Amino acid sequence: MLFAVSMTFIDQTIVSIAAPDIVSELGLTASGMQWVVNAYLLSLAAFFALGGRLADLFGPRRVVVVGTLVFVISSVLCGCVPRGDFAQSWLIIFRATQGFGAALLFPAALAVVVAVFPVQRRGRALALFFGLSGALTAVGPLLGGWLTAWTWRSIFWVNVPVAIVALALTATARIADRRREESLDVTGAVLVAVGMGLSVLGFQQAATWGWGSAATWGCIAGGLAVLVAFWRFERDRRHPLVNLAVFRDRAFTVDALVLFFAMLAFVPVFFFASVYAQVSLSASPNQAALYLLYFFAGFAIASQWGGRILDKRGARPAMRIGTALGAVGFALWASKLTDLSMHDQWPYVALAGAGIGFLLAPASTDAVNRAIGASYGEVTGITQTVRNYAASIGLAVLGTLLTHRTTENVVSTLTSRGVPSGTAHGVAEDIAQAVTGNGDARTPTGSGTAATAARDAMSSVRMDFAEANQWVFYGMAIALGIGYFVALRHPGGKGGVAPAGHDAAGEAPAAAPPAGGGHRTSA
Template sequence: MMFAVAMTFIDQTIVSIAAPSIIEELGLSSSGMQWVVNAYLLTLAAFFALGGRLADIFGHRRMMLIGTLIFVVSSVLCGCVPKGDFAQTWLIIFRATQGLGAALMFPAALAVVVAVFPVERRGRALALFFGVTGALTAIGPLLGGWLTGAWTWRAIFWVNVPVALIAVVLTVLARIPNQARREPLDVPGAVLVAAGMGLSVLGLQQASAWGWSSFVTWACIVGGLVLLVLFCVYELRAAHPLIRLQVFRDRAFAADNAVLFFAMLAFVPVFFFASVYAQVSLSASPNQAALYLLYFFIGFAIASQWGGRILDKRGARPAMKLGTLLGAVGFALWANKLTDLSMHDQWPYAALAGAGIGFLLAPASTDAVNRAIGASYGEVTGVTQTVRNYAAAVGMAIFGTILTHVTTNRVVETLESRGLPPEVSQDVARSVAEDVTGHPDGPEPADVSEALRSAEDAVRMDFAEANQWVFYGMAIALGIAFLCSLWHPGTRVTEEPPVPDEGPAPETTAARHKAPVTDLAGEPGPEPGPDP
């Protein structure tokens, strides 16, 4: 299960490092490349809860294998994208199906882990499962940089093939029982949450192209948010909801997810924006950009260990407070140094920002899972993973819009100072902002080409200044997360929540797992009770 889920974490970050190479070869726009990253995050968030429910209906092992197959086929097709006008659409479509495969695979794999471990060993198993797979996020940029530099950016997708084969072989050898239960599927809920997330992110990401004064922009944003509200209302009244929103009645659980939402606005997007900044403004190679991101991960890895210890000794609240505060300061200081255009001078601030995320991520996620209603690990993990991936998609959309808007304005000023008329400067600046390599496609008039050549260093600085706005925005997001951490009551979970005895509680993913069929030694466990 860890081999399978490792792919979903690696693919959240591996594409970011190859963005300039993909843009240059396929002729993608900046917003198009952001959609390539976001299509994966958005479908993973929108269909995660549905994937968990389908795993319950058709069986965890079967759905894990189906999700893995969809994921690896999509990966191969992403790597085989043809050049030409259809390249951007092709890549976005199969990145979306990659996310769908991950959404089917991840909850099924988690359910298998919950089912085969007895209660007394389940906590340690889940800690290993989330700890190792989450840490593999760090491999994404390093692996992506090496593959892009040594071979081709297409290999960042093909590398999933051997990992998937190992996962499938191990799954077959493990002889995992395939438990399936007939139950209704919340189709209206699945449609509402997918449409709501998709519309809201579409409006936010296209705002720079459509304009903030555009009716279509606000129709998408407001319409998406309205659909998400309708989803919440529907789920609270549904007999068999996709997500049991009653879990948010626990103040600590709600605070954990609020912290995760605002922290994830920065955590996944930072890989894309820092990587592109390094390769454009710092003229770094993909390998050098990967090492640049390594500063962030060093801080993240060290702080993750301390964060876990703080959680064990004092609970999640102190770790979240410290992490959000350090993260806000780290991102702000990092933003301030971006215009120095020196990679090595930025490492303390990148490491500090990474340490902030490291301190809070595991404690917030673990505390939320520990507060499961009726020991419903699968259910609350579905909620937290949906929140995390939707926040990452929103962060990509918002910060991408900011980057394009500020870059355009800065480049306009630079070109006008070089003698180009305002209307020409505006058109060229928009083209430069959409092409993050800084070299618009197609022939340019002689005076425009000369102005661009003379302003090349200035344009790189303009792009660095635009990224400053993005990183300051990430610091603000962590500052809001700090305020959310103060809302946490500070209570600690010292034992597994009991399964409620009274009344026929609604059937949930983890309630179905409370009596494992076998333990790791192969000894039979108690048989599951009858269906409600």
């Protein structure tokens, strides 16, 4: 199962490093490149609850196999994108189907892990599962930097051998499927997908349409209204897509909210930090990957401590420490961005990573352990939907902020060099779209005085972009700060209530075949 889910988490962030090469070869627009990144996350968020439900209805092994096949076929097609006018649509479509495959795969894989571990060992297994999945998210840029040196298409093709190994191991593990004879809530699945898609579309396109646009607010408000309708619809269903009763547990609600605010920073940071490194620090893709290695180092070390704290004292202390460290780390990192030096920034990059590392596995594990009256598939569907929806919103909102601040800063730089205001705005928008879409900011195109002034001012533009990124990273610090105050509301203690369909010992009822294919789960 770890082999299977490794692909899904690496692909959340691996594209961020390869994006400049993708833009250069395929001629994508800035908003198009952001959608290539966000389509995957949005599809994950929209269909995760459905994936968890399908694992319950048809058995987790079947859904793992189907999800893996959908994911790897989509990966191959992403790597085979043709050049030309259809390239952008092609890549966005198959990134979305990648996300759909991942949404099927992950909750089903987790259900398998839960089924084969006895309750006394389940906490440690889940902490490892969630901790490793977070670490794999951080590995994405590192792997992407190495693979891009060959060809950016390899970042998608690398999933093929991993998928083959995952399918082979799944077959040899002889995992038996346990199915629940219930109906599938198709209407709920459509409502949640439409609601999330519309709201993220509004946030994503705000930089293009403008915050004063009726289309921007129509999408945001319409999406949120559909999500409210989804919530009301689910309350009256006998077999809902999402069992909303789990939110009656205050600890579960706090876990979900902490994950939401943490994910506003965690996945987006890889995209924005890699763009910053390549634009403001003039780093190569490999150098940008090494820059993000500081974050991963802090994350890896702290995740071990967070797991120990979870085992001994529960999730509350780990979440408080993590959100506090993360808020301080991102704030200090933001203050150092204008130094334009990797060497001066690494302690704060590592501190920000440590904050996320402390809280990610404990919050995720505690939420699953408090799955009152719901299956593990349903609960994981909720928490992972929250995580990926937050990551999509973070990318959209912070990307819009970055574009706006970059444009303002570059306009100020150009007008100070004698470029007329109107012309400066046009050139600044071109530069902002290039750098925030991972284009090449080193050689502005155009002719005449404005283009010459822009080329001459590129060293200042790199500083302008660094200053714009400060707003983004301070925004991440604020998100973690809000998460800290939410974590204070956690009641403490350790969750240990078995989900529906399991007895107090965490095993399946006698009438249902064990999910270990006849093997003893204590082996």
